[in-house]
Amino acid sequence: MKTKEALLKILADNKGRFISGETLSEKLKISRSAVWKHIEGLRKEGYMINAVTRRGYKMGVHQDVYNRHAIASQLNTTVFGRNLIFYDEIDSTNNELKRLAANGAAEGTVVVAEAQSCGRGRRGRAWNSKPGLGIYMSVLLKPDIAPEYVQVITLAASSAVCSAITPFIDIKPGIKWPNDILIENKKVCGILTEMSAEPEKVHSIIVGIGINVNHREDDFCEELKNTATSLRCFSKSDISRCMLAARVLEELESLYLDFVLNKSADKLLNIWRCFSVTIGYDIIIYRNDKAIKARALDVADNGNLLVQTQDGRRQLISSGEISIRLT
Secondary structure, three states: OOHHHHHHHHHHHOOOOOEOHHHHHHHHOOOHHHHHHHHHHHHHOOOOEEEEOOOEEEEOOOOOOOOHHHHHHHOOOOOOOOOEEEEOOEOOHHHHHHHHHHOOOOOOOEEEEOOEOOOEOHHHOEOOOOOOOEEEEEEEEOOOOOHHHHHHHHHHHHHHHHHHHHHHOOOOOEEEOOOEEEEOOEEEEEEEEEEEEEOOEEEEEEEEEEEEOOOOHHHOOOOOOOOEOOOHHHHOOOOOHHHHHHHHHHHHHHHHHHHHHHOOOHHHHHHHHHHEOOOOOEEEEEEOOEEEEEEEEEEOOOOOEEEEEOOOOEEEEOOOOOEEEEO
8 A cells, every 4th residue: 555545544544533643654654754745745635634733633524535545545455456547537437447458457457537428338328427426437357257257247246336335325225137236226326347358268357337426316317317316315415435436346356256266156146136126026128129028037157147938938148138127
């Protein structure tokens, strides 16, 4: 962890309490004058840090500065976000990570943006990415898996997001297979998984995550008000985006490493089932302009959805070929 990020973590862990310059100097292994210079740098970035002679420094209790240092100071991972790149605005975090991957970016590289000008969802849909409200980030993965198992990564991401957001709200989120996270039947998060692969080998996977965090109802345009929501609508107070982004990355890293190291998706699929609002429900499958009524029975080891159609036939479907609607 870099000095500025380590300093932020110490101040955040002691938020509302003074910590002396001498203590900071010892913990960071830098001079007290260097501590002061870093404090001044943080103030210029928008952090409210009080300094009192003979007492030291104290970070204000209520603030949500959102940048690379703030996210990194909250992060407790071994791979994900060790290389974390932050933009005030970018076309799309997935697009930028594709460019970085083409130039040899390491696994676990994370791109975060305050805003996106061309945010994307599944099937080419636009993703509303206003500044100051949401989390828009992408993670680069390089798993040693066959291409037919890439769907598992999407389920890992949706499970990780649900596990991360649950402590912040008083209601259980649900996952509509494969990638929509809902609260009271309104979308709070979308996940876009894109793969670079040959027929037998995955080169890289980019997982894009967009979460509506601190939106109020009037932040959504008219066409989204009936279908979209935010975490704040269920917490009634603003949520730290830095803390939440860090928790999502930690949960995703844990599930991902368990999957690739143990060659088993059992753990993450069981978590996914706990949050599922698809399994056991009647659904409509849209394929090639045809609507097929079915019941969702389970997810397979490769993340595909097992359904039973009205004529009694069972089949596995992949997200690339269909879209579904809960009935």
